Amino acid sequence: MSGSNLIGGRTVIQESVAQESLVRGPIILGLLLLLFLVIPRVAWSDRVNFEPPGKLIDVNGHKMHINCIGNKSPTIILDSGTGGFSLEWKDIQHSLSQYVRVCAYDRAGYGWSDMGPLPRTTKRITHELHTLLQNAGIHGPYIMVGHSFGGFTAQYFARNFNNEIAGIVLIDSSHEEQVYRLPENGKDVVRRSLHQDRSNMVTMYVLHEHFPKEEAAVAQQLMTRWTALLTWREEMANYALSSRELRDVHNKPLSGIPLVVLTRGKRVWPETEYGDAMEEAWTELQEELSYLSVHSTHIIAENSGHVIHLDEPELVVDAIHDVLDFVEKELDERGG
Structure with a gap:
């Protein structure tokens, strides 16, 4: 996993990028055109x-x-990291649907959703989600489940x-301070990631090994749409702004809301002094996320x-059940 994975969470797919070149300006256009000649398996288009x-x-x-799917309250809302989309939650959805809705x-630009207005920041994304739920007739109460940037x-x-x-x-969620507190300044990680995207468009995409296999073909197509790439870059480019937007609403506390924080146990950084510092941070x-409530x-x-x-979906299902149990207990106590 690269540094950009921890910043934004483009983790449903694994990337293998060609060695970085120093191309600039008009040569980028040549690389874009080259995609259609040398990598037919990656269908950089918006056709679905x-x-x-x-x-x-x-x-x-x-x-x-x-x-x-499902129809019982409360409603679970599942939100992916950057680059991810709705199909990655398929197994978790089916595990929970007999109990709740x-x-x-798909955030704007991903999956089957149209590209949304710019900039792609957390404030805009959240208000779009709220409007989506209202327009779809899906009303609260909600249990929000967010992976990484989600x-x-x-x-x-x-x-x-x-x-x-x-x-x-x-779920191994982004933290609003990580761009400032990770040992390598997060803004530099984002800039380097975006630069690699410009000068190394020849990219191979491989689905995460635990992605639902029956959805592989559709996932491959949707993840390589132009809008998905552009949206990912927009979310990454505006990551620091999203962090500030989240800090700006800290006057609205979460203290009374049941919260489960799931954190990865496997090491993702190399066995070096720098890797140790990244893991510790x-x-x-x-x-700190667990202190929010x-x-x-x-x-x-x-x-x-x-x-x-995707690695341990049963843990996510159990975490959601824990929140549901807390909510049900509170309702029983109020009723009694």
């Missing part, structure tokens, strides 16, 4: 040959995809729409890397 499993809902002029959606959305939503929230589950940031649990996913919901 697969029907969406859910509904396409108008959100301020662009369509967004949301897929809900479970909705996986954890920003979960936190911002819970702070901004507090009266609609029943609980939160954060990530562990500290994850621990007085009703929190912090769980280490010992056998998982960053993509816990």
